[in-house]
Amino acid sequence: MNNRTYTLLTAVLGIVLGVLATLIVVKYTDSRKEFDGDYNRWRKLNLILQEVERNYVDTIDMKAMTDAAVVAALSELDPHTVYLPPVQLEASETELAGNFEGIGIQFNVPNDTAIVLSVIPGGPSEKAGLLQGDRILKVDTSVIAGNKTPQDSMVARMKGPAGTKVGITVRRDGTDIPFEITRGKIPVNCVDAAFMINDTTGYIRLSKFTRTTYFEFSNAVDKLLASGMNRLLFDLRDNTGGYFDQAFLVCNEFLEKDASIVYMEGLHRPRQDFKADGSGKLKGIDLEVLINESSASSSEIFAGAMQDNDRGVIVGRRSFGKGLVQEPVNFTDGSGLRLTVSRFYTPSGRCIQKPYSDHYAYDIYERYAHGEMTDADSMKVDKSHEYYTKSGRIVYGGGGIIPDVFVPVDTTKASDFFIKANRKSLQVRFSSAMFDRYRRTLSEIDDFDSLSRYLDALDLRTKFLEFAAGEGVVIRKSEMNDFDTYMMPQILALVGRYSKLGDEAFYRFYMEIDETIKVALETTGL
Numbered sequence: 001m002n003n004r005t006y007t008l009l010t011a012v013l014g015i016v017l018g019v020l021a022t023l024i025v026v027k028y029t030d031s032r033k034e035f036d037g038d039y040n041r042w043r044k045l046n047l048i049l050q051e052v053e054r055n056y057v058d059t060i061d062m063k064a065m066t067d068a069a070v071v072a073a074l075s076e077l078d079p080h081t082v083y084l085p086p087v088q089l090e091a092s093e094t095e096l097a098g099n100f101e102g103i104g105i106q107f108n109v110p111n112d113t114a115i116v117l118s119v120i121p122g123g124p125s126e127k128a129g130l131l132q133g134d135r136i137l138k139v140d141t142s143v144i145a146g147n148k149t150p151q152d153s154m155v156a157r158m159k160g161p162a163g164t165k166v167g168i169t170v171r172r173d174g175t176d177i178p179f180e181i182t183r184g185k186i187p188v189n190c191v192d193a194a195f196m197i198n199d200t201t202g203y204i205r206l207s208k209f210t211r212t213t214y215f216e217f218s219n220a221v222d223k224l225l226a227s228g229m230n231r232l233l234f235d236l237r238d239n240t241g242g243y244f245d246q247a248f249l250v251c252n253e254f255l256e257k258d259a260s261i262v263y264m265e266g267l268h269r270p271r272q273d274f275k276a277d278g279s280g281k282l283k284g285i286d287l288e289v290l291i292n293e294s295s296a297s298s299s300e301i302f303a304g305a306m307q308d309n310d311r312g313v314i315v316g317r318r319s320f321g322k323g324l325v326q327e328p329v330n331f332t333d334g335s336g337l338r339l340t341v342s343r344f345y346t347p348s349g350r351c352i353q354k355p356y357s358d359h360y361a362y363d364i365y366e367r368y369a370h371g372e373m374t375d376a377d378s379m380k381v382d383k384s385h386e387y388y389t390k391s392g393r394i395v396y397g398g399g400g401i402i403p404d405v406f407v408p409v410d411t412t413k414a415s416d417f418f419i420k421a422n423r424k425s426l427q428v429r430f431s432s433a434m435f436d437r438y439r440r441t442l443s444e445i446d447d448f449d450s451l452s453r454y455l456d457a458l459d460l461r462t463k464f465l466e467f468a469a470g471e472g473v474v475i476r477k478s479e480m481n482d483f484d485t486y487m488m489p490q491i492l493a494l495v496g497r498y499s500k501l502g503d504e505a506f507y508r509f510y511m512e513i514d515e516t517i518k519v520a521l522e523t524t525g526l
Contacts, residue, residue, distance in 0.1 A: 086334030102159040110429040113145040134170035193507040194220035202229035209242030209298040214249040231286040241297020253280035266342030287312030288520040296320035303401040304346035321400035323352025348387035354399025376406035413486040431494035446500040
């Protein structure tokens, strides 16, 4: 809701309250009756809006007024009980549906121009003939290249209902080529990467819990088990959560029959327990779960279940702390309410939800300010009450899941050269330039060892330093070691992403500088 609407609402409510007081006195003076402002039945709010509609001096947009009143009322509740207008509700549901309607590409914008990073197999863009590396100049008649068009605006122009057509003009090898693409339903993968780190250890990175999570996870697990996996690093960092039923199904894969997974309870909702049925195929797999301050909701349910059952080691930093059961209430105009009805509790009884505070929306910044991101002793831990895992280990609450093994944010590699390169997005821009130069070979490589050998032969180190110098960013001798150990894996990851391996190449290269993965690999159990 915009500021003008809120200001108008506040002013109108003040005026109406005064008008009502006057009207009530005039109308009921003789009978000595008082206005029935029963808060418990919301009558006052309804009466105010009715009086505004009947008596306000100017024309009123009652839809905007009603929405503003709803938003203002819900702001008195928890931060996650929200009213969503139709557009926001549709976007929210699309994000978790496991598919959306559009043209089927992934792109980035390194130089104020959208460059196709990948074309989803079988999607509308592949069928129309778009290729990896194409520069998108126009969507229909709107120019989106070279004019600082926001990335979300680009996405909005390309997305649309399945069956509708959109014109996409791209530049390829110096030639502008127009395409007419019929939009369709596009699958959105939540398993970003799944591969073997070594002969026995598998790695899965999960970005969110969508409608397709369990299906994708199961397929990834089957391939890793066939490759000899007996240990799994399950990466839930930056996983913002999603559907609870999908988290439950994934938990079920790791736990013995009747093991508690989670329970939920609220004032108007009796306690409901969820337990494993013992049918999981990963009950004997060693497990490390990677979390950080952006792991939330369903990812915290998984981490808490594994921790309280002593089923896996939790590695990283304290998770976000969102453990609320949101019940959807949808209206016929396409809007909806997401109402908090219960809280989630881990098997030991810890409430996942962190306490509400005046700084709730800025909690992550507060963690940085208080040193929690770099020092385990600075973590907010409520030690006033002890909880116990299945084996009797003490764990604590206070909001979020506290890791068994803490891994601080590494701030030691931020050299002057690194900071300047980041400000100009040199790594991303360089990777795009390398793809342009070596597209034919790079886009055909589908084996990681072959990719590593190919990129080594290109001498990307020298090429990047020359590219950076051309942009006015020159490295000092004292920064060379940090560049080799910290920045080169990033550059290899970004260039390797243009191969057929996609995100798998990115995460495999980036693993070299990922301290959390290093610590997880060195962990030998509880």
